[in-house]
Amino acid sequence: MSIWSESTQSRAKEILAKYPEKRSAVMPLLYLAMAEDGWLTEEGMTEVAEWVGITPAQVQSVASFYTMFKRERTGKYLVSLCTSISCMLLGSDDVLAAIEDESGVPHGETDEEGLISVEHAECIGACGGAVACQVNYELIEGLTAEKGRELVRWLKKARPEAVNTDEMQELFGGQRSFEWALPSDVGAAGPFPAFEPYGTATKDPQ
Numbered sequence: 595m596s597i598w599s600e601s602t603q604s605r606a607k608e609i610l611a612k613y614p615e616k617r618s619a620v621m622p623l624l625y626l627a628m629a630e631d632g633w634l635t636e637e638g639m640t641e642v643a644e645w646v647g648i649t650p651a652q653v654q655s656v657a658s659f660y661t662m663f664k665r666e667r668t669g670k671y672l673v674s675l676c677t678s679i680s681c682m683l684l685g686s687d688d689v690l691a692a693i694e695d696e697s698g699v700p701h702g703e704t705d706e707e708g709l710i711s712v713e714h715a716e717c718i719g720a721c722g723g724a725v726a727c728q729v730n731y732e733l734i735e736g737l738t739a740e741k742g743r744e745l746v747r748w749l750k751k752a753r754p755e756a757v758n759t760d761e762m763q764e765l766f767g768g769q770r771s772f773e774w775a776l777p778s779d780v781g782a783a784g785p786f787p788a789f790e791p792y793g794t795a796t797k798d799p800q
């Protein structure tokens with residue numbers, strides 16, 4: 595019997611139906627497990643193993659390879675700040691220090707409440723918009739130390755159900771790498787990506 599909610603099970607069935615080989619669905623199902631529990635628990639990974647017909651050890655070997663699969667408790671908001679070369683040259687070390695100071699969370703850690711996690715990230719592909727940051731993988735470009743502090747204060751106070759890249763760019767961003775063609779009408783409701791078909795999040799989570 596599944597430990598997942600009915601809605602997660604029906605999403606899992608939709609995803610599995612897209613793959614000729616069930617085991618190919620292991621990664622999207624790991625995101626579902628994260629959406630269900632907020633992070634990848636042992637039980638969640640065992641559940642994924644049962645759905646795709648491989649062993650829990652095989653699932654863990656996939657989950658442990660990719661940094662976006664979080665196997666430790668992660669805050670509702672995962673703040674990932676790029677500290678690679680373009681961002682570093684434009685002051686990402688200072689931005690990270692400001693975010694750590696304002697949140698009280700050193701990189702790689704989560705606050706006691708489970709609200710905010712902070713991590714430094716390798717290049718997230720937005721070098722033209724350095725300093726680049728993501729909250730639950732929703733992008734903000736042109737972040738400064740002061741705007742980083744404002745971002746943390748906003749997360750603590752507003753506690754949005756889902757974070758949206760356009761909204762955060764408007765509130766806290768600066769120079770963009772390019773003008774984004776289409777506004778994004780979805781946001782991330784947890785520390786996992788908000789892309790379809792997983793439906794892990796929308797601006798108005800069901």
Ligand code: FES
Binds near residue numbers: 679716719722724
């Ligand atoms: S170096 Fe920061 S996004 Fe590429």
